Amino acid sequence: MSDVHAQTVAYVAPSQIPPSPPPARERGAVKWLRANLFSSISNGILTVIAILIIAYALPALVQWAFVDAVWSAGSLSECREIAAARGVEGAFACWAVINERFNQFLFGFYPEELYWRPILTFLLMFAAAAPILFNAIPRKALIGSALFPFVAYWLLWGGPAAPVILAIIGPVVGYVAFRFVEKAMHGDAGATGMVVGALAMVLWWSFVPGLVDAGPALEPVESARMGGFMLALIIGITGIAASLPFGILLALGRKSDLIFIKTLSVIFIEFIRGVPLITLLFVASSVLNYFFPPGTALDLILRVVIMATLFASAYMAEVIRGGLAALPSGQYEAADSLGLDYWKSMRLIILPQALKISIPGIVNTFIGLFKDTTLVSVIGLLDPVGIINPIRADSNWNGIVWEFYVFVGLFFWVFCFGMSRYSMYLERKLATDHR
């Protein structure tokens, strides 16, 4: 048919061409192999080399970690005897040390009979995180998430319940102060109201909860006894949860028209970002005490958490500022032209989009912060890395190195990989731009 028309310049399609499946080499596993592994000669050579390297290295690793490994023994020398009896030559993993010291890796020197408290806290953490991470869960569950930090503190550190309940009132006090300022300034409070509210909350927390120590008491546990993965999670999760709101405020502050707030934000960000975390931790562990009146010194873990949070929020602020800058100015203008005030346009229009753009950077900062918690071992806290030294000092296990770090590395990897997968899920879920 078409050859009839091809003779002339004028042309009318005689019929709609029906769709047909692509050729076989454009489908399925064959296509995947061709596209990914053998798309060109050089790619094919690289594929072969990579396969050879894996074939060489993987069996040795499996041999060390699984086949020749010793899983239970009382000491390194016992490990060696068991391995020798099995005829193992060369290196092997002595996982027995992890097995025997597992509780220390989890809890540090937390009292054994109280292990249920951190375990319960850990489980509650998932319940508290769920409504934040997945919005299929009813929004009312967020009240539980908001209470979790207080409950967790009470469970981990113990002590009477009354101060914890008073502490829960803190944010309410802050909110009342905020509303008061807003009223006084005829609904035009913005930053002033927030500063006053935050100050009221911090003042309340500093002085009021200490006044009463009534109520049902849990046996108190000192910070010095906490360690292991529990400590890494306390510092990491608190830092992660607190650094995001701080980072958002700093990023908005840096873009503010109010010169005082802008300057303050810039100085904070540039100072914290320009200083190594380790120096901040040393400040937290020693110098900070000089700034508090004698006898009121903050707990070391709390000081470290504050420093880690400040450190991460400076990075967070810059990540979010990138997201803010990436939004077309039309979004700001459309929000303005509809009569939304600054905070409403930020909350409803700008931040949801800017944060979505920044998800990879935000999660990057989260992961960085979580892994940086291992630095607290330098100031003597017994986090998973810090706890390795006392174990190695035990003459039974003196000489073991690799097993500790592989195990600790695996723990961090699992958490960080989880965060990474979640961020990818979130990005997919929030992709509404259909580009």
Added chain:
Amino acid sequence: MTETAFSSESAVDPSLMKVSSEVAIQISNMNKWYGEFHVLRNIDLTVHRGERIVICGPSGSGKSTLIRCINRLEEHQQGKIVVDGTELTSDLKNIDTIRKEVGMCFQHFNLFPHLTILENCTLAPIWVRKIPRKEAEETAMHFLAKVKIPDQAHKYPGQLSGGQQQRVAIARSLCMKPRIMLFDEPTSALDPEMIKEVLDTMIELAQEGMTMICVTHEMGFARQVANRVIFMDQGQIVEQNEPEEFFKNPRSDRTKLFLSQILGH
């Protein structure tokens, strides 16, 4: 940009579009600078309620800047702008009051891509006008039906064509029940096929007596709907007249040149 890009089947009945003597916008002796650059010069403009004004002019003539001053997306440095009896000053309260009453449509639509069409339309009524969600949704559906896309209400802006997005943007502004509408080149980013559907929506709006200021190069639209055409060049109003006279007997040489260029093919 050409005259042929737009043609409506039905001519607008002028009796439907009454202009009242009430003043909606009063701009007097207004000046604006971008740094050293004098972008708006001695602008005097009075817009009556129900008036439909088309502003045209070469790019960089300040026409967009002028209408963006009316809802304070741009700040003017000298002179006076009174919108609906409220003077625009740096007082945030006044600015918010005016923005509630003045709707705006942009060249690039500026819909919120993270919200559905319906959410785009209900957001400002709920949060600014404090209207209950259900009522706001009913209003939104009413206006979406009016711009002929009620069936897209639960889609996201990215799933709509440019013309549909611009009509949603118009509906979004209308949901705030504004007394004045500003259009900043609403059809400049659209394919010719879509220009008509947007202009039809705007004509309908004009017939209902909305006070409108449109920056546009759609001369067919200007001729049919406007009761005043303003030509701007280099930051000042060079000529304004009724459309008939404006197109037939342009008085300044600059206007003649401009018209010959945009109508000349």
